[in-house]
């Protein structure tokens with residue numbers, strides 16, 4: 001049976017929503033019919049984003065946090081009822097859950113309707129919600145080889161990679177010259193294609209610790225030898241601008257940008273957090289990185305993501321508590337004085353890339369239907 005109609009539940013944070021949206025867009029390009037079932041704090045906004053890409057989405061009743069058992073049970077009941085109704089109208093062949101407790105109602109409703117369920121986890125450690133739901137799943141797919149793969153109760157566990165935004169994936173082969181020229185055109189940035197380039201960003205929200213420490217470290221180096229791209233975070237521009245005051249090196253400083261392909265393409269070294277999408281994009285663009293995992297990520301999953309690259313000598317992992325201006329200066333200096341080591345890391349990163357993860361995920365679902373024919 002060919003897979004032609006799929007529902008995807010991807011509420012919760014951007015880390016669950018965007019990979020789900022990427023799969024939906026790729027499925028539409030394959031002429032598939034798709035519906036997103038969204039629940040969680042950001043679902044109204046996420047519905048608007050999905051619809052701006054022509055992807056239909058419905059918002060399910062909001063799920064309270066699992067920390068409050070009674071409200072959670074009541075919210076779950078409301079969510080399951082809503083999802084049951086939507087799945088009855090849409091009648092998908094399969095439901096794909098992208099992780100988080102926000103996917104519970106849709107998965108339970110699909111089970112009640114006898115619709116086969118599939119899961120995707122975007123980190124190197126299978127999250128709690130996916131572990132609990134895995135028994136319900138025909139396939140649990142993961143972005144990276146999971147450090148706790150044995151906890152999955154799914155019939156099959158496969159590594160598909162992390163679905164990356166189609167625009168970004170298309171730009172993965174961009175040369176540094178093209179990327180620098182693109183940034184200069186877009187931002188009138190005055191960057192030079194032949195200077196070693198450092199990109200700094202702290203995930204989608206930015207990280208104040210980077211905004212304080214990186215400028216301090218960079219200002220202690222010889223200004224003529226490098227240039228800097230820094231995405232400070234949506235509300236962190238002023239603090240960062242202040243930290244770079246009087247800096248003598250070329251600097252492109254923005255709160256955030258949609259043009260990540262140009263930023264990653266122009267970089268020779270990336271200093272960042274290690275969220276699932278960031279790690280996948282570093283590999284896809286073949287970039288050497290210094291990774292400082294967000295220390296409060298659930299069950300330390302950002303450290304597991306970072307280790308996936310660091311263990312392959314594709315990145316250097318620095319614990320958040322060890323990330324001082326002194327350590328940052330040492331690392332930047334090594335990057336400028338001994339670039340071969342970092343070029344080697346970049347090659348190692350590229351070797352770990354899993355392009356077309358959305359297609360691979362969809363193929364894993366199709367394979368299930370082929371095998372049950």
Ligand SMILES: CC(=O)N[C@H]1[C@@H](OP(=O)(O)OP(=O)(O)OC[C@H]2O[C@@H](n3ccc(=O)[nH]c3=O)[C@H](O)[C@@H]2O)O[C@H](CO)[C@@H](O)[C@@H]1O
Nearest residue numbers: 014015122203204231256257260275276277278294297302
């Ligand atoms: C704090 C936290 O728990 N974050 C989690 C959240 O991450 P979150 O979604 O914040 O972080 P990710 O690294 O997964 O994604 C960041 C995304 O933002 C994009 N970007 C960033 C800056 C910018 O200016 N423009 C831009 O487009 C990057 O290209 C990337 O695609 O979900 C991920 C996947 O489950 C987890 O691994 C992370 O641990």
